[in-house]
Amino acid sequence: MMAPSDSGPGRRRNEHSHRAILGAAITLVADRGFENVTVESIASHAGVGKQTIYRWWRSKGEVVLEAIxxxxxxxxxxxxxxxxxxxxxxxxxxxxxxxxxxxxxxxxxxxxxxxxxxxxxxxxxxxxxxxxxxxxxxxxxxxxxxxxxxxxxxxxxxxxxxxxxxxxxxxxxxxxxxxxxxxxxxxxxxxxxxxxxx
Amino acid sequence: MMAPSDSGPGRRRNEHSHRAILGAAITLVADRGFENVTVESIASHAGVGKQTIYRWWRSKGEVVLEAIxxxxxxxxxxxxxxxxxxxxxxxxxxxxxxxxxxxxxxxxxxxxxxxxxxxxxxxxxxxxxxxxxxxxxxxxxxxxxxxxxxxxxxxxxxxxxxxxxxxxxxxxxxxxxxxxxxxxxxxxxxxxxxxxxx
Amino acid sequence: MMAPSDSGPGRRRNEHSHRAILGAAITLVADRGFENVTVESIASHAGVGKQTIYRWWRSKGEVVLEAIxxxxxxxxxxxxxxxxxxxxxxxxxxxxxxxxxxxxxxxxxxxxxxxxxxxxxxxxxxxxxxxxxxxxxxxxxxxxxxxxxxxxxxxxxxxxxxxxxxxxxxxxxxxxxxxxxxxxxxxxxxxxxxxxxx
Amino acid sequence: MMAPSDSGPGRRRNEHSHRAILGAAITLVADRGFENVTVESIASHAGVGKQTIYRWWRSKGEVVLEAIxxxxxxxxxxxxxxxxxxxxxxxxxxxxxxxxxxxxxxxxxxxxxxxxxxxxxxxxxxxxxxxxxxxxxxxxxxxxxxxxxxxxxxxxxxxxxxxxxxxxxxxxxxxxxxxxxxxxxxxxxxxxxxxxxx
DNA sequence: TACTAAACGAGACGGTACGTCTTGTCTTAAA
DNA sequence: TTTAAGACAAGACGTACCGTCTCGTTTAGTA
CATH class of the missing domain: 1.10.357.10 (Tetracycline Repressor, domain 2)
Structure with a gap:
């Protein structure tokens, strides 16, 4: 997880999306197993665009790392x-x-x-x-x-x-x-x- | 690896291809890392059709298991x-x-x-x-x-x-x-x- | 359909297989449509090796031509x-x-x-x-x-x-x-x- | 060819790719004959992913239909x-x-x-x-x-x-x-x- | 009665393309 | 400016057939 921008212009990171992503990741990994979860499935389950995940994490693994x-x-x-x-x-x-x-x-x-x-x-x-x-x-x-x-x-x-x-x-x-x-x-x-x- | 048919009609398993596949698997995994090796790359390196790999092994992992x-x-x-x-x-x-x-x-x-x-x-x-x-x-x-x-x-x-x-x-x-x-x-x-x- | 060898030693063409191939071809083409019939499916339906089809016809089309x-x-x-x-x-x-x-x-x-x-x-x-x-x-x-x-x-x-x-x-x-x-x-x-x- | 989404979010269809696909299809079919052209060859000639063809057309035939x-x-x-x-x-x-x-x-x-x-x-x-x-x-x-x-x-x-x-x-x-x-x-x-x- | 040769059923082989899936990036309109 | 939506180029997936090549067996003629 990257540090959120602490200040400056622009919209702040959406904490609701952040939690939704971690939640979807955990739920999906539990359901289907790590390998069968894709970044797209996390995004669609969290009601979030793929880009929002790639903006804050390098990969599916890092999302799951944070959740774990x-x-x-x-x-x-x-x-x-x-x-x-x-x-x-x-x-x-x-x-x-x-x-x-x-x-x-x-x-x-x-x-x-x-x-x-x-x-x-x-x-x-x-x-x-x-x-x-x-x-x-x-x-x-x-x-x-x-x-x-x-x-x-x-x-x-x-x-x-x-x-x-x-x-x-x-x-x-x-x-x-x-x-x-x-x-x-x-x-x-x-x-x-x-x-x-x- | 499956057991070869002990008898009966039909062409026999090609042992040269068998060894070439295991060799290519080990070489490639050493070179690029397990995740970056594909069944296709093993096949083409071994000079073998993909189906010949899938006929005898369930997945890349099982090829590497045999080689290891x-x-x-x-x-x-x-x-x-x-x-x-x-x-x-x-x-x-x-x-x-x-x-x-x-x-x-x-x-x-x-x-x-x-x-x-x-x-x-x-x-x-x-x-x-x-x-x-x-x-x-x-x-x-x-x-x-x-x-x-x-x-x-x-x-x-x-x-x-x-x-x-x-x-x-x-x-x-x-x-x-x-x-x-x-x-x-x-x-x-x-x-x-x-x-x-x- | 090729002409049979006129003489010499060796097994003669199997007429039963010949008819079985034409029959399987017609049946399968009627069932699944020309495009969905493969030489392999004709062979297995006729209880015949693929080579026996390729020995006497150039392609699926020529088998069907003869049948038609x-x-x-x-x-x-x-x-x-x-x-x-x-x-x-x-x-x-x-x-x-x-x-x-x-x-x-x-x-x-x-x-x-x-x-x-x-x-x-x-x-x-x-x-x-x-x-x-x-x-x-x-x-x-x-x-x-x-x-x-x-x-x-x-x-x-x-x-x-x-x-x-x-x-x-x-x-x-x-x-x-x-x-x-x-x-x-x-x-x-x-x-x-x-x-x-x- | 499907109708483009009239509005809403999301990237729009790339018209350059669209034309490149039709062009590649016509060129290749003229060169090699319809049967010897594959969706893959159209894609690579057009500098396009296969999925972009399958997203807008059901088959090679429909691409050629549009071009014709x-x-x-x-x-x-x-x-x-x-x-x-x-x-x-x-x-x-x-x-x-x-x-x-x-x-x-x-x-x-x-x-x-x-x-x-x-x-x-x-x-x-x-x-x-x-x-x-x-x-x-x-x-x-x-x-x-x-x-x-x-x-x-x-x-x-x-x-x-x-x-x-x-x-x-x-x-x-x-x-x-x-x-x-x-x-x-x-x-x-x-x-x-x-x-x-x- | 052997020997030779061709055809047979079976099925493995090297290939090629299929249509699908996922990746990470890019583009758009709305908020 | 960030978001959700979604198109994009890339490329691997596992499957299906292709036409060819062994196999060991069966069937016919020579010899």
Whole structure:
């Protein structure tokens, strides 16, 4: 999403159309799957001209990225109860539940697929979704490490890759449904490897 | 790829065309990226009619799947030196190196992306690539567990998901290049969690 | 249709297939219209390989030409009662009735259409259908002229073109159905112009 | 050709492309023959997308119909000198000369052939070309009949069918070239049959 | 009784065009 | 000046047939 012109002459961006586009995108992607949604179908569903979409987004993928990013709002805050193991478990479960929601998960899979051949979209995906989650997780892990809750020699980024890797692997590469219990087992194994003496 | 008719009347499948198609697919995907390759371009590069592709494969994705599967041949055999930690490290490193090969890795990313919106292709990907690797890994882990090299209460499938998850996460969701050292760090963490008393 | 090899070793032409092909051609053309019939559909309907059709005919048009030529057999003989006016009227009515038969007429229209862009087919059509009819008509007209039944200065070929022209014009270029009464009116006008003093 | 939207929003039809398409159609049909021209070749010759052709015409045949109709403009007006015989002779000669022009005649033969298997195209051909010519001829004949120049009991439609039939018969079903002298002979015969006492 | 040769049903092959779809851009009239 | 509508050039889609080319089998004559 581009920044709206903050001032100057000319008609301002129509917020109603903006929301209608994001809404149509999410609805259509849920209905037909990411690949079967076209910019034209989003435009006609939103009662908007195609040009209005191309004016503010580079592609269908970026529309969906913005819509999905909104949807991740409720798992943005990393819990901090003082118990790192419990907090990681909570957060990973929240993320898993979110992704296991079939409409949302399927839209997100479509977005990730689109990003494989669109480096700019990939960059924005990392920047807006992956990195923030990673940073929050890293911050919490470092705090825990400082408190001795996890081993001081464990590489923080590797822990993050293991935790999220287990979830995304099941999201993208498994015929089995993504379930919290399964993910929990993998997480527990990581806990066993990283537990500190504190 | 369909099974060739074993007998009966009619002209036989042209193996030269078969190989030319797989070759053209790999070359083109490496050159232009999966999304920018069309069935038409594969056909014309292979000196073949489009129908000959559609006769034997359902889509571009399935052609690339067959070509990629051939390419995985040299990491199919799971090492077995008796030392599970060393064997896992070797295998994961081999897989990582394979996927880090930019042409191959990029083709494979395209295939995985295509499979997100084509359940039949996803099924074949799992069946022909993911499952065999998973089965080989499981077999080796169970043997190691029986020998006491890894904890008897560790869930084998979870271990597999963690190991492969860490690799695929970096392949699909990272701007950083996929490197063996990085993957190795994650693997070591898993080892710490699963090491047995043997 | 090509001539069969007159001697030598080798399997002889299969007359059953020959008839099955002509039959399938007529049936299919009647069912779907000339343009919607393919060599493949004739072959599969006749239970015959495509090559067997291409071995004996140059194209779909030539298969249909042979089938149609068979169908014209019953209007081949020109009546000769001594009264040229009555004979012409009889013959033109027979031809009209034949062409007004919807299956036959529609197949024949398809053949004429195909001949517009296939000079070889056009040549064979003229040679096998148009010319024989023309020759028979010419012979009868000349005999009548010699008997003084038609004007001696009337150009015979022009009479033929007028008579057949009126029929074919209605067959090929009219939305109105081809009917004997209508054709008869035109013929009568020609009679008025050519009547002799005998 | 469809009627343009009379108003409302949206880009207007591009008249330059419209003319380029008709021009390319005529040129190509003259060059290669109707059957060897494809919608794709018209599009690429006209520097136009295929969709722009399919947006305004149902088929190649309808493009050519429009182009041919333009070409008939100079024989649209039926002469009226007061002498019906002379006028008919003039008009029939003009039409013959037009159709004998090899490019134009060959394009028109292709159109008539296409119309044999496309009832909608046939309807438009009749409506836009055959009927107007027929109506003009009928009007002139009725005026002549009223003036006693032709027999009052002659069926006007039959006269028209004879005159045009003789021309089209030679256009579509003869190996001999279409020539005015030949057509003239047939017309004279009709004149002999219809001449009135005026 | 073999051998040779042609025709057969089946069906894969390299091509070409089809008519449809979607892309991202451009043009218009209304608000 | 932005909007919705919608035409535009481009080009890939997957399908249908084309006419040719194997296949392995069947049928007739030589030999």
């Amino acid at each position: 990013n909104d949807g991740f709002a409720d798992v943005a805050a990393f819990p901090n109860t003082g118990d790192i193991i419990a907090d990681l478990r909570t957060q990973m479960e929240n993320v898993t539940v979110k992704l296991a929601t079939s409409d949302f998960g399927s839209a997100y899979r479509g977005l990730i697929a689109a990003a494989q051949s669109d480096p700019e979209l990939a960059r924005k995906h990392i920047e807006q979704i992956i990195e923030p989650a990673s940073v929050a997780c890293r911050k919490r892990l470092i705090q825990a490490r400082d408190m001795g809750q996890i081993r001081s020699d464990a590489d923080v980024q590797s822990i993050i890759d293991l935790l999220y890797g287990a979830i995304y692997y099941r999201l993208l590469l498994s015929t089995r449904p993504l379930a919290t219990e399964q993910v929990a087992q993998a997480i527990d194994l990581v806990f066993d490897g990283i537990r500190g003496t504190g | 599967n051939d390419g995985f041949a040299d990491v199919a055999a799971f090492p077995n030196t008796g030392d599970i930690i060393a064997d896992l490290r070797t295998q994961m490193e081999n897989v990582t190196v394979k996927l880090a090969t930019s042409d191959f890795g990029s083709a494979y990313r395209g295939l995985i992306a295509a499979a997100q919106s084509d359940p039949e292709l996803a099924r074949k990907h799992i069946e022909q690539i993911i499952e065999p690797a998973s089965v080989a890994c499981r077999k080796r882990l169970i043997q190691a567990r029986d020998m006491g090299q890894i904890r008897s209460d560790a869930d084998v499938q979870s271990i597999i998901d963690l190991l492969y998850g860490a690799i695929y996460y970096r392949l699909l969701l990272s701007t950083r290049p996929l490197a063996t050292e990085q993957v190795a760090q994650a693997i070591d963490l898993v080892f710490d969690g699963i090491r047995g008393t043997g | 030529n068979d169908g014209f057999a019953d209007v081949a003989a020109f009546p000769n009662t001594g009264d040229i006016i009555a004979d012409l009227r009889t013959q033109m009515e027979n031809v009209t009735v034949k062409l007004a038969t919807s299956d036959f007429g529609s197949a024949y229209r398809g053949l004429i259409a195909a001949a517009q862009s296939d000079p070889e087919l056009a040549r064979k059509h003229i040679e096998q259908i148009i010319e024989p009819a023309s020759v028979a008509c010419r012979k009868r007209l000349i005999q009548a002229r010699d008997m003084g039944q038609i004007r001696s200065d009337a150009d015979v070929q022009s009479i033929i073109d007028l008579l057949y022209g009126a029929i074919y014009y209605r067959l090929l270029l009219s939305t109105r159905p081809l009917a004997t009464e209508q054709v008869a009116q035109a013929i009568d006008l020609v009679f008025d112009g050519i009547r002799g003093t005998g | 109709n333009d070409g008939f403009a100079d024989v649209a007006a039926f002469p009226n000198t007061g002498d019906i015989i002379a006028d008919l002779r003039t008009q029939m000669e003009n039409v013959t000369v037009k159709l004998a022009t090899s490019d134009f005649g060959s394009a028109y033969r292709g159109l008539i052939a296409a119309a044999q298997s496309d009832p909608e195209l046939a309807r438009k051909h009749i409506e836009q070309i055959i009927e107007p010519a027929s109506v003009a001829c009928r009007k002139r004949l009725i005026q002549a009949r009223d003036m006693g120049q032709i027999r009052s009991d002659a069926d006007v439609q039959s006269i028209i069918d004879l005159l045009y039939g003789a021309i089209y018969y030679r256009l579509l079903l003869s190996t001999r070239p279409l020539a005015t002298e030949q057509v003239a002979q047939a017309i004279d015969l009709v004149f002999d049959g219809i001449r009135g006492t005026g």
